[in-house]
Amino acid sequence: MAINTPKQTSHLKREILVRLIRSFLSENFEESTRLIPYDMRPKGSEVPYRCCIYKERAILRDRAVAGLGFSIEETDDSTLLSELAHKALDRKEPEENPLTVLTTACKGCVPARIYVTDLCQGCVARPCVNTCKFGAISVKNGKSVIDPEKCKNCGMCAQVCPYQAITKIIVPCESACPVGAITKGDDGHAKIDFSKCISCGKCVSACPFGAVHEKSQIIDVLKAIKSGKKVIAMLAPAIMGQLPCTPKQLREAILKLGFSDVYEVAQGADVTTKNESKEFVERLENGAEFMTTSCCAGYNELIAKHLPEIKPFVSDTKTPMYYTAEIVKKDHPDAVTVFFSPCVAKRREALQNPNVDYVLNYEEVGAWFIALNIQVDSCGESDFKTEASAEGRNYAVTGGVAKAVQTLLPEEIPAHPVIIDGLNKQSIRDLKRYAKNGVCDIGNLIEVMACQGGCLGGNATVNSYKAATKQLGAYVNESKSIKDTENDTVQK
Amino acid sequence: MSKKISVKVCLGTTCFVMGSANLQELIEIVPAKYGEKVEVSGVPCLGLCSIDWEFSKAPYVKVDEDIIKEATVEKVLSAIDNKLKEC
Numbered sequence: 001m002a003i004n005t006p007k008q009t010s011h012l013k014r015e016i017l018v019r020l021i022r023s024f025l026s027e028n029f030e031e032s033t034r035l036i037p038y039d040m041r042p043k044g045s046e047v048p049y050r051c052c053i054y055k056e057r058a059i060l061r062d063r064a065v066a067g068l069g070f071s072i073e074e075t076d077d078s079t080l081l082s083e084l085a086h087k088a089l090d091r092k093e094p095e096e097n098p099l100t101v102l103t104t105a106c107k108g109c110v111p112a113r114i115y116v117t118d119l120c121q122g123c124v125a126r127p128c129v130n131t132c133k134f135g136a137i138s139v140k141n142g143k144s145v146i147d148p149e150k151c152k153n154c155g156m157c158a159q160v161c162p163y164q165a166i167t168k169i170i171v172p173c174e175s176a177c178p179v180g181a182i183t184k185g186d187d188g189h190a191k192i193d194f195s196k197c198i199s200c201g202k203c204v205s206a207c208p209f210g211a212v213h214e215k216s217q218i219i220d221v222l223k224a225i226k227s228g229k230k231v232i233a234m235l236a237p238a239i240m241g242q243l244p245c246t247p248k249q250l251r252e253a254i255l256k257l258g259f260s261d262v263y264e265v266a267q268g269a270d271v272t273t274k275n276e277s278k279e280f281v282e283r284l285e286n287g288a289e290f291m292t293t294s295c296c297a298g299y300n301e302l303i304a305k306h307l308p309e310i311k312p313f314v315s316d317t318k319t320p321m322y323y324t325a326e327i328v329k330k331d332h333p334d335a336v337t338v339f340f341s342p343c344v345a346k347r348r349e350a351l352q353n354p355n356v357d358y359v360l361n362y363e364e365v366g367a368w369f370i371a372l373n374i375q376v377d378s379c380g381e382s383d384f385k386t387e388a389s390a391e392g393r394n395y396a397v398t399g400g401v402a403k404a405v406q407t408l409l410p411e412e413i414p415a416h417p418v419i420i421d422g423l424n425k426q427s428i429r430d431l432k433r434y435a436k437n438g439v440c441d442i443g444n445l446i447e448v449m450a451c452q453g454g455c456l457g458g459n460a461t462v463n464s465y466k467a468a469t470k471q472l473g474a475y476v477n478e479s480k481s482i483k484d485t486e487n488d489t490v491q492k
Numbered sequence: 493m494s495k496k497i498s499v500k501v502c503l504g505t506t507c508f509v510m511g512s513a514n515l516q517e518l519i520e521i522v523p524a525k526y527g528e529k530v531e532v533s534g535v536p537c538l539g540l541c542s543i544d545w546e547f548s549k550a551p552y553v554k555v556d557e558d559i560i561k562e563a564t565v566e567k568v569l570s571a572i573d574n575k576l577k578e579c
Contacts, residue, residue: 370547373506
């Protein structure tokens with residue numbers, strides 16, 4: 001699938017968020033929230049997607065539950081949205097697992113398997129029968145038939161059929177998950193095993209029914225602002241390619257939402273770059289064959305849950321979010337910090353970092369602008385207090401981190417970057433092999449990004465990948481190189 | 493051949509977030525497909541989302557004076573085709 005293909009499911013998710021924000025800002029949050037499904041599908045309205053209006057409303061209700069920050073799995077169907085809205089206001093901190101599956105919205109797809117279609121000609125060559133290593137295919141009544149007991153779903157028969165008559169039926173969420181964490185449960189609906197889930201968000205993007213949601217923290221952030229606390233925004237580099245305005249206008253637009261100050265996480269990325277390039281030199285001098293980067297939260301979850309053997313080769317340098325949050329808390333110890341993220345994985349990282357209080361994704365930020373009717377391109381411009389480097393701002397693009405680290409390496413220790421552009425079953429096997437052999441045969445600096453295209457391909461991005469790359473690229477090009485910036489804020 | 497057909501893709505914040513981000517490709521596709529006959533551009537907020545708070549029908553695209561709600565690349569191209577037939 002191409003990165004960031006347009007989807008009606010995104011439209012629905014964003015509409016729910018806008019309505020929730022509007023409800024929060026209205027005179028009666030609880031009642032307005034309860035009415036969201038009815039406002040979206042009033043009596044007699046069209047039923048665009050599902051069997052009937054009641055099913056549509058039930059699903060919209062569940063989408064609102066996720067928008068309020070709760071698990072569908074743990075919420076009773078009989079609980080009213082108004083009660084949940086009330087509960088959301090009382091919540092002290094976000095729930096642990098950042099994803100939730102809407103059983104109502106889940107299609108209960110047919111199980112993944114190999115299927116012989118009517119196009120089968122019952123040919124004489126029978127490459128399918130001959131290729132199958134498991135003896136699962138025979139020809140009956142002039143057509144190939146697969147014995148499900150013997151079939152291992154390898155797909156070899158589908159590859160060799162001269163008529164392309166054999167197809168592999170996939171379950172999109174299962175097929176997208178690189179670690180086998182989401183599978184069809186006994187009832188046929190998708191279920192996430194959180195002991196395996198690395199929060200990469202691929203299932204969120206892959207499900208054509210929009211059945212996997214991030215549990216939003218938007219209400220928590222709105223509440224913090226309303227209570228008059230000093231709330232500070234930390235913008236991950238990817239956001240600079242996301243909205244139709246300049247970075248300086250975006251800063252102003254975010255101040256209009258009620259934030260007290262806005263920092264670029266690229267500032268923290270500069271600290272990461274400096275530390276990581278030093279570390280690379282040290283490791284190679286001490287005889288290491290390779291090092292991998294450590295800034296992608298999805299990759300860090302992968303290491304912890306599935307790939308502990310690579311740990312000795314992973315950089316100990318902290319993420320740009322870590323350093324940025326440290327700087328912000330030092331400047332403003334009393335502030336509530338909110339990380340603006342392109343993906344769900346950063347929610348997990350934030351839970352483990354006491355300096356990061358909340359995470360908002362770009363869909364939520366966009367919805368907030370809509371709810372307040374803020375035209376970002378009509379906002380004024382203001383400068384970020386600390387100017388980040390071109391390299392730090394380019395972290396969001398695949399290859400950007402390795403390139404940044406390379407910029408600061410001494411000539412005698414050159415890096416040969418290897419770019420893992422998206423985690424999938426194959427790239428995870430590659431990483432396992434490098435760890436086992438203690439050497440990577442094609443390079444010594446491995447950049448790992450869980451998402452294809454880097455952070456700009458994150459599950460919660462708004463802009464199309466191509467346009468985002470262009471927009472962010474222009475910002476990077478007008479920025480100074482890290483070699484020329486003097487604001488040395490390194491603290492380790 | 494009378495005057496050019498004008499296609500305006502709203503790139504206001506609401507339309508952009510609700511989907512016109514993905515309509516930016518029209519700005520390349522349309523000239524390649526229709527050449528001089530159609531003029532296409534991304535424009536600032538057309539103001540359509542604030543009428544009756546119709547943000548949920550965004551993104552909007554205007555093909556001459558016709559408004560396309562919940563626009564997709566396909567809807568816009570078929571609207572252009574229909575216009576060209578009328579000419």
